Amino acid sequence: MSGESKAIVAQGLSKRFQSFLAVDNLDLEIAKGEVVGFIGPNGAGKSTTLRMLCGLLRPSSGKAHVAGYDVEKDPEAVREHIGYMSQKFSLYNDLTVRENLRFFGGIYRVPKKEFAGRMNFAVSMAGLEGREDMLVHTLAGGWKQRLALGCAILHRPPILFLDEPTSGVEPEARRRFWDLIHDLASDGVTILVSTHYMDEAEYCNRIALINRGRLVAMGSPGELRLRDLGGKLVEIACSPLGAAVNALAGSVIEAAIFGDRLHAVLDPNGPDGEEIRKLLEEKGMNVGAIRMVSPSLEDVFVRLVSGGKEERVLS
Amino acid sequence: MLERLAVMLMKEFLELKRDRWAMFRLIVPLIVQMLVFGYAATFTVHHVATSVLDLDRSQASRSLISHFVATSRFDIVDYAQKQSEITHDIDTGRATIAIVIHAGFSRMLDKGAALQVIVDGTNSNTALIALGYLSQIVSGFSLEQSGASGIGISLQARPWFNEGLDDRWFFIPGVIGTLTLLQVVSLTAFAIVREREVGTLEQIMVSPIRPFEFILGKTVPFFLIGLGDILLVSAFGILWFHVSFMGNPWVMLAGASLFLLAALGIGLLLSTFSRTQQQAFSLNFFFVNPLFILSGFAFPIAAMPEFLRWFTYINPLRYFLIVLRAVFLKGVGFTVLWPELSALALLAFVALSLSVLRFRKSLD
Known part of the structure; x- marks a missing residue:
């Protein structure tokens, strides 16, 4: 266990794919309730870092603790405490909104008596009231993205990793999505969100600039400027x-x-x-x-x- | 545990239900292939194009030729006048077999006459079978010629289990196993890879689901589909091709279930080695064909070189074909088939365990 007030701590985190060093000796400390933007060009190592923090990839060296658990030694404990939205859109296109929510709720074992309430919350958050029985592939991009967020938070994770959640979504939908992120943050959820939209960095408490696998700067948008x-x-x-x-x-x-x-x-x-x-x-x-x-x-x-x-x- | 499995199953069946072509894809190719196999897969040789050169022109030689004319096994396509015509017939493929009756044939009959037969060996199987028929006809003829005085052993063959020696009875049970294997292995191999490609697998991996819950959720639907396949194809074989079903349906069900689990295990294992559907396709191609060839479906295992024979022991299709043929034709039960059933159970256990162990919740 590491510091009580830290939601995410990484020390010297590196990931090597054969000869390519995707993440290079990255240090990161994120307090509970922070919204941190992970900013950098494509291929900078954002997704790789997020995947290591979720326990989806093994660090080549270095350590990371999420919610107090070691991502390498105890990935299952980490998984109980996080929500994750991968860069690829990853809901079942041939299932309806309700069926997707029920599936992810079941996978995370959301208690039965709480499920209806949480599903309603997710549906209204995504603005999908009345569309519960629509097949997901018929939804527009912004709705899909918000539904994916809804699925990722059904089990009320204290920490959320969002990998480029707004890429390919129109500006109005992007703004709505960020409103949702701030609503979650005000409930105490820690959020690490990667993006390559610079303007979105302004929505974050702090931003981590990453390039070629290295953390080049970290601070609030004002500080960095x-x-x-x-x-x-x-x-x-x-x-x-x-x-x-x-x-x-x-x-x-x-x-x-x-x-x-x-x-x-x-x-x-x-x-x-x-x-x-x-x-x-x-x-x-x-x-x-x-x-x-x-x-x-x-x-x-x-x-x-x-x-x-x-x-x-x-x- | 049951809760996660239940939602996995619900999801799989919903996806299957939404897939409008699923039923078509699962059933039509099976039926079509069953029909093709049922009608085309046969070793029986009929109407072998035959060329005859009779240089003896005796009553005996004409009588011998009439024996060939009388059977549907041989069609005489050419009565040649000289040796070069025979060569031409074989070269051009006009005839598969040429019979040359040399001058003096009838005179030599009681001392042992020679009959020359030239056969196109390009298709060794057909050649062999045609020669078999031919020797039957010739020995019948010589028995006839020697009359009562001659010493002869007459064969009283009684084939058991398939009295008409109908090839179809041999092939249809084999087709059931082979088609099911092809169907189930490829369905499973692709199922997980597709989720990997779409990205849903990553979302599932990041959840606290346990590998065996996921694997089981993927296995059960295909197990049921496989059982449905076997039932459908068997019914087709019995009702359409009139293959006899002598045995106990429960023995068949036990064999089918164990075989399906082993096939699913292989499919799952292949899927853990593939990142893309294309890789899954080539792996599938690489493994399934040898499984088919080394199963005893058409080529006798006993005739294979020893090192290949070893591979047949880890091939579930080998055991299932034995079970199928035994249940369909011989009607034997557990007391005879327990070694094959045990082998299937062991293979299923190994393949499924390996795939659970190989399925890591990691993208590395």
């Missing part, structure tokens, strides 16, 4: 963008294409905005407005992961 950028952020309207990124290399901490503009982190000891304009114009580029912007988490992430060379897989 202030702490990790290293300088002022300016938005530059100019063209051509690619050439501008190259031209700025060495003069600023960081330059990256952001939509149809350029975001650059100014080195406090380097050129300021006007000097940057000159520098670009000397190289024959058209430069429009240069203005200070407040950094988004995406800026922070880009800064942290690889000096801007990283592909823009985010958002």
